[in-house]
Amino acid sequence: MKPLFAKPLSVLTVGVSSFGDAIAQCGAPVTQLDWVPPAGGDRQVAEALARLLNEPMVEAANAKAVDRYLAAQPRLSTVGIAREVLPRMDRRMILHAGPPIDWARMCGPMRGAIVGAILYEGWADSPQRAQALAAGGEIAFEPCHHHAAVGPMAGIISPSMPVWVVTNPAHGNSAYSNLNEGLGKVLRFGANSAEVLTRLKWMEKTLAPTLRAGLEALGEIDLKPLMAQALHMGDEVHNRNAAASSLLIKKLVPALLKSGAPAGDVAQVIEFIAGNDHFFLNISMAACKAMLDAAHGVAGSSLVTVMARNGVEFGIRVSGLGDRWFTTPAPVVEGLYFPGY
Amino acid sequence: MKPLFAKPLSVLTVGVSSFGDAIAQCGAPVTQLDWVPPAGGDRQVAEALARLLNEPMVEAANAKAVDRYLAAQPRLSTVGIAREVLPRMDRRMILHAGPPIDWARMCGPMRGAIVGAILYEGWADSPQRAQALAAGGEIAFEPCHHHAAVGPMAGIISPSMPVWVVTNPAHGNSAYSNLNEGLGKVLRFGANSAEVLTRLKWMEKTLAPTLRAGLEALGEIDLKPLMAQALHMGDEVHNRNAAASSLLIKKLVPALLKSGAPAGDVAQVIEFIAGNDHFFLNISMAACKAMLDAAHGVAGSSLVTVMARNGVEFGIRVSGLGDRWFTTPAPVVEGLYFPGY
Numbered sequence: 246m247k248p249l250f251a252k253p254l255s256v257l258t259v260g261v262s263s264f265g266d267a268i269a270q271c272g273a274p275v276t277q278l279d280w281v282p283p284a285g286g287d288r289q290v291a292e293a294l295a296r297l298l299n300e301p302m303v304e305a306a307n308a309k310a311v312d313r314y315l316a317a318q319p320r321l322s323t324v325g326i327a328r329e330v331l332p333r334m335d336r337r338m339i340l341h342a343g344p345p346i347d348w349a350r351m352c353g354p355m356r357g358a359i360v361g362a363i364l365y366e367g368w369a370d371s372p373q374r375a376q377a378l379a380a381g382g383e384i385a386f387e388p389c390h391h392h393a394a395v396g397p398m399a400g401i402i403s404p405s406m407p408v409w410v411v412t413n414p415a416h417g418n419s420a421y422s423n424l425n426e427g428l429g430k431v432l433r434f435g436a437n438s439a440e441v442l443t444r445l446k447w448m449e450k451t452l453a454p455t456l457r458a459g460l461e462a463l464g465e466i467d468l469k470p471l472m473a474q475a476l477h478m479g480d481e482v483h484n485r486n487a488a489a490s491s492l493l494i495k496k497l498v499p500a501l502l503k504s505g506a507p508a509g510d511v512a513q514v515i516e517f518i519a520g521n522d523h524f525f526l527n528i529s530m531a532a533c534k535a536m537l538d539a540a541h542g543v544a545g546s547s548l549v550t551v552m553a554r555n556g557v558e559f560g561i562r563v564s565g566l567g568d569r570w571f572t573t574p575a576p577v578v579e580g581l582y583f584p585g586y
Numbered sequence: 587m588k589p590l591f592a593k594p595l596s597v598l599t600v601g602v603s604s605f606g607d608a609i610a611q612c613g614a615p616v617t618q619l620d621w622v623p624p625a626g627g628d629r630q631v632a633e634a635l636a637r638l639l640n641e642p643m644v645e646a647a648n649a650k651a652v653d654r655y656l657a658a659q660p661r662l663s664t665v666g667i668a669r670e671v672l673p674r675m676d677r678r679m680i681l682h683a684g685p686p687i688d689w690a691r692m693c694g695p696m697r698g699a700i701v702g703a704i705l706y707e708g709w710a711d712s713p714q715r716a717q718a719l720a721a722g723g724e725i726a727f728e729p730c731h732h733h734a735a736v737g738p739m740a741g742i743i744s745p746s747m748p749v750w751v752v753t754n755p756a757h758g759n760s761a762y763s764n765l766n767e768g769l770g771k772v773l774r775f776g777a778n779s780a781e782v783l784t785r786l787k788w789m790e791k792t793l794a795p796t797l798r799a800g801l802e803a804l805g806e807i808d809l810k811p812l813m814a815q816a817l818h819m820g821d822e823v824h825n826r827n828a829a830a831s832s833l834l835i836k837k838l839v840p841a842l843l844k845s846g847a848p849a850g851d852v853a854q855v856i857e858f859i860a861g862n863d864h865f866f867l868n869i870s871m872a873a874c875k876a877m878l879d880a881a882h883g884v885a886g887s888s889l890v891t892v893m894a895r896n897g898v899e900f901g902i903r904v905s906g907l908g909d910r911w912f913t914t915p916a917p918v919v920e921g922l923y924f925p926g927y
Binding site: 508 | 815818840
């Protein structure tokens with residue numbers, strides 16, 4: 246202690262502020278950390294929390310949940326159509342990112358993407374009518390996560406959209422994601438111009454059946470080895486998917502050429518996926534969803550199995566707490582905008 | 587020094603051995619490093635070497651050679667046929683790896699590969715006749731490096747073989763390499779069975795024209811950016827080319843599909859290159875050759891521009907010393923053999 250006090254002191258304090266106040270009154274610099282013990286002074290809550298520390302039932306439940314997570318073997322199985330393969334998907338339903346949110350509270354990009362999805366589905370013939378329809382309560386909005394699904398950004402999945410089907414034979418569950426549109430003006434960022442809708446239709450009519458034929462020729466793809474190799478090649482498999490997309494292409498392209506799909510379609514599809522380093526993103530998301538859903542629903546487990554945001558709120562779900570969401574307002578991020586915005 | 591001598595001494599000596607001998611006689615452990623100053627005690631040579639240290643003409647020449655090396659921009663241009671595109675390639679000539687060597691002194695794998703090349707060219711109809719032909723002096727054997735070319739392992743290039751053409755517009759030179767056959771039984775390891783020769787014929791008749799059509803549709807590929815990206819993805823672009831091969835496939839495949847080449851050929855070619863993580867190796871070798879040849883021939887430069895071995899000797903060439911080789915016997919390496927060898 247002696248050498249410590251020989252130097253000028255700069256003090257960090259945590260907890261009760263009167264310690265720091267006393268030091269500040271003596272003229273020393275002091276920083277009070279913005280942290281208090283959990284439970285906010287509520288004795289009952291604090292005792293309940295304390296009882297959970299090293300609680301054998303919770304520890305055992307968490308071990309079981311983590312085992313299921315680690316044992317998962319996500320496999321890219323096929324490409325389906327949302328209304329046909331997603332559990333509990335209705336014909337007038339649109340899925341979105343994050344925890345539940347109604348139209349009135351949605352952020353702009355999510356609304357833009359929903360307007361795009363309504364136009365794409367042909368439920369309205371103008372953005373104005375699509376907005377009126379969305380606001381009128383005739384369309385059900387539900388989180389992707391209520392349907393074993395995930396999607397990047399706005400995360401919009403409407404009934405006609407193609408979805409990746411990722412199976413996890415180790416637990417017997419499946420997970421789903423929409424297909425990546427590329428960068429620039431795309432639905433997931435809220436764009437809904439003719440260019441965006443034309444691409445979505447092409448994805449439904451050409452990309453999806455061609456990929457399905459390719460995967461049928463190839464057989465299922467084990468995703469963990471592919472993702473592990475991509476991680477060693479510099480991807481983090483979220484915002485950088487250059488290696489994973491390349492490795493996927495290398496597997497998929499010979500199969501596409503043997504699939505019997507029309508040659509012109511195959512050429513278009515290969516050019517599309519070769520031109521989009523993010524193509525693998527939605528597959529890695531579905532793989533993670535399949536792994537985490539396997540860990541969900543273990544009674545007593547405190548493992549967080551969902552972390553997701555809808556642009557307004559951030560929410561989590563906990564393995565042992567069923568379908569319940571725990572949400573908090575999402576902070577406004579310092580965004581990087583496309584030129585002109 | 588004092589704390590040093592307080593501990594038990596373990597001495598390394600370099601140079602005159604009597605220093606070490608004296609220590610050893612006192613009973614201390616001593617290791618005499620196997621190094622002596624250059625020139626082996628020859629005063630004239632030592633003085634000549636000393637004059638070269640920081641010699642302004644040599645320094646300037648080396649700066650110029652390194653500039654040319656760094657300024658090189660190797661581009662994958664097309665696939666040609668050795669007899670048509672290699673400088674000074676004769677109709678009865680076979681190129682090999684490393685410094686010059688005649689048939690009598692060649693190692694087994696190089697002889698095996700040359701027998702394979704003779705059978706592939708149709709100059710003989712049995713391995714025995716091919717060996718007799720090779721030993722009879724009717725076929726000229728020259729290093730790839732005498733023809734701006736490189737090839738992995740035995741490095742055999744015969745007149746009918748397809749070669750990558752890599753141009754370096756910055757210096758106006760070109761370099762060449764044969765095409766990678768994959769792993770297993772292949773000519774570059776000395777194999778010459780029917781399987782090997784059939785593959786070589788397919789490479790000449792199908793792979794080469796299809797790649798040429800693809801590159802024509804695509805245009806030249808700048809190799810430095812592609813190799814730089816591959817280096818960041820874990821390749822060293824010699825024994826690991828997984829990323830570079832994938833990146834090449836991603837560029838090449840859409841072009842192949844648009845090239846007008848027969849669809850069946852395109853499918854075969856894509857399957858072949860997608861199944862061979864080493865496919866890019868020969869391209870990176872030709873790129874390096876193009877860069878180093880640009881640095882060769884600078885009067886006064888001591889930059890080593892070639893390091894190559896033929897299985898018997900290792901040799902170098904120096905920028906300012908023209909076509910001369912400096913060779914030394916190649917040590918026998920501890921090899922990793924295929925099962926059964």
